[in-house]
Amino acid sequence: MRGTYEAYILVKVKGGWQYVCALNRPKNGQVNFNQLSHREMQEYLQSRVIWN
Numbered sequence: 001m002r003g004t005y006e007a008y009i010l011v012k013v014k015g016g017w018q019y020v021c022a023l024n025r026p027k028n029g030q031v032n033f034n035q036l037s038h039r040e041m042q043e044y045l046q047s048r049v050i051w052n
Helices: 038-048
Strands: 004-012 018-026 049-051
Touching: 038 049
Parallel strands: none
Antiparallel strands: 004 018, 018 049
16 A cells, blocks of 8 residues: 555464454554544554454
8 A cells, every 4th residue: 555554463372262453544644642642542453453
């Protein structure tokens, strides 16, 4: 994808389950996570992060 970057994180939990988290954002879409409230962080994670 041009103009974006991708990040994939493998999360392993107890019981042997594994999940892949994929994050695709435009390069200029900088977010300062220290300034987000808890609710804004939850909304950001739900709208911008794909959990499989």
